[in-house]
Amino acid sequence: MKTIRYAFWGLVALVLVLVGLANRDIVTLRAMPQAMADLLHISPDIQLPLFVAIFAGVGIGLLIGFLWEWMREHPVRKQARRQGKEAKKLRQELATRSDGTGHSKDDVLALVERS
Structure with a gap:
């Protein structure tokens, strides 16, 4: 089972490296449209x-999802x-x-346990 897990994470790492190598070009990220800037x-x-x-987008999306799920499960954790x-x-x-010794000190409970 560990071999399958290591193979899976190795494959994920390989895919991430390949995506990184294929998308090395520099891009400009803007916080607002050019006309508004x-x-x-x-700017x-x-x-x-x-x-x-x-x-970064995938990581931020995962963090938002984990936070949302943690907040959603709060009532369940509180009840537990x-x-x-x-x-x-x-x-x-x-x-x-x-x-x-397993025997109760209470007389009523002792009677119930004997029966």
Whole structure:
């Protein structure tokens, strides 16, 4: 199984290197359209290789997706945390009611356990 995993990640690395080599040309990324930049007399642009823009876009998209999913699952994690605390409290209560031999200290519970 590890061999398949290593082969998969090796293939992914090879594809990323090939994409990077095929897209080495310099491109200009602009934060706003040229007409608006001329109107405001600012030109926020940057020049970088195309593969950097591609990989940065994929990385930013992954980060946004992970953040969105983390926020979406917040109620589920909150409920699991609450249920975990409740289970811990019940285990502690059960341990205090038992004398360590498995027999209950409570008379009513001892009668129920005998039957």
